[in-house]
């Protein structure tokens with residue numbers, strides 16, 4: 147029997163027995179100075195890392211507070227080594243700064259030892275232009291992002307004092323939105339915005355806010371824009387997200403529409419609020435440079451898990467006084483999500499799904515995996531492809547198109563339930579759309595047509611819809627069931643974003659179903675194991691059915 151809720155290991159791993167934290171308050175507090183590793187039901191895992199402790203110091207925590215909190219709630223005695231580490235790392239804060247000096251990037255350390263550590267890293271010393279006096283190293287300005295990433299890898303973090311531009315902009319929330327609704331921010335949204343506003347200046351203007359899908363990250367971003375009152379560049383995942391940001395700004399802020407520009411095609415126009423997307427802005431050098439020549443007060447990186455991609459990382463170079471990263475999760479299949487901290491700044495706020503649930507803003511979601519055998523024909527094809535080394539791409543395709551999935555769909559598609567079907571493969575989506583006469587959102591139609599179909603669904607004129615990758619961007623309301631029929635390999639991010647479609651605020655008393663149909667004994671099954679594990683780690687519960695169970699009683703049994 148444990149007398150207290152935490153077990154704190156000497157290496158900084160913290161286990162929280164969540165039956166002893168029923169309202170999730172301890173878990174939420176731990177996000178202030180640890181990284182969340184996983185939160186399956188029962189025991190959550192957090193980790194004290196150098197960066198999480200450094201970020202806590204930047205927020206104003208002192209080592210004694212962290213140590214005292216851990217001692218109060220830990221079942222076991224805190225190891226001396228860990229106490230020393232907490233003290234050491236938190237005292238490191240402010241030891242390293244980045245400044246601009248005569249067009250060079252100056253990295254200034256408080257003592258010689260840090261300089262020695264830095265120069266012992268071969269990749270960093272390759273970038274070095276010269277060594278100055280007073281523990282200063284000079285680099286090219288254009289190497290700033292790479293340097294920050296390399297420092298992060300050796301657990302060193304510099305306060306970035308190079309961000310010094312920015313124009314002002316008068317922008318305020320409307321009390322009644324243009325669509326005629328009273329609008330106020332929820333408490334947790336205010337807390338998130340305040341956390342960024344109170345802390346970002348201490349590290350030179352950057353920082354990250356992590357909140358579950360549909361919890362209102364856009365509103366948090368807008369609150370920050372309103373408080374800073376500065377020109378803002380918003381970089382989103384795609385065109386539809388950009389459009390959604392624009393609609394939210396037009397609806398909720400007192401800015402005229404001509405002060406907001408969607409930066410997508412020539413001739414390029416820059417407005418005090420300009421919205422673009424990662425893919426577009428990194429595909430056109432001229433457009434990038436033009437946008438970068440404007441003096442931004444704030445750059446918002448929406449869906450920032452995209453940023454560490456090799457092709458997108460240069461967007462972190464946009465000159466701006468403040469930088470804000472918004473994300474539902476930093477998980478990436480290449481494990482580079484944490485690079486967001488290196489290039490944008492510390493995590494100032496993280497809202498756990500459990501906290502959102504406790505606050506009454508999150509619908510309960512039941513996850514179900516339905517395992518379906520391959521049809522005889524597909525099995526033959528699968529074995530043949532395996533034997534002839536046709537590759538995982540082919541095997542995944544056969545598993546995705548398994549004809550037996552239809553047997554599961556026959557049970558699962560209920561005309562009285564509002565159902566979304568998600569498919570990675572377009573042709574599979576089209577096939578299901580034809581067979582079941584379900585509206586389909588694909589890239590054959592233009593954006594306006596797609597938006598019309600989404601609106602029909604949201605107005606309850608139709609109650610089922612099938613979407614491919616394109617649908618990820620749309621907002622759907624009041625969904626009873628989301629059925630996944632095919633997958634982008636083991637992408638845990640795709641899984642979380644699909645689940646996010648069910649996370650609703652208005653109907654939180656109801657239970658939504660998240661159902662994934664998987665072909666057994668295939669690479670799809672092993673891919674899905676990783677996707678399932680990541681959702682379990684977020685605290686979601688799974689039931690597993692086989693086709694026979696399903697045909698006997700459906701997923702409600």
Ligand SMILES: Nc1ncnc2c1ncn2[C@@H]1O[C@H](COP(=O)(O)OP(=O)(O)OP(=O)(O)O)[C@@H](O)[C@H]1O
Pocket residue numbers: 329330331332335357358359360361362363364365474621646651
């Ligand atoms: N305080 C609020 N009052 C009323 N509606 C709100 C509030 N905050 C958010 N919403 C609404 O909730 C929905 C989801 O908000 P938003 O798109 O900002 O969430 P998100 O976290 O950015 O979602 P995603 O992760 O899908 O991008 C939107 O329709 C938004 O208008």
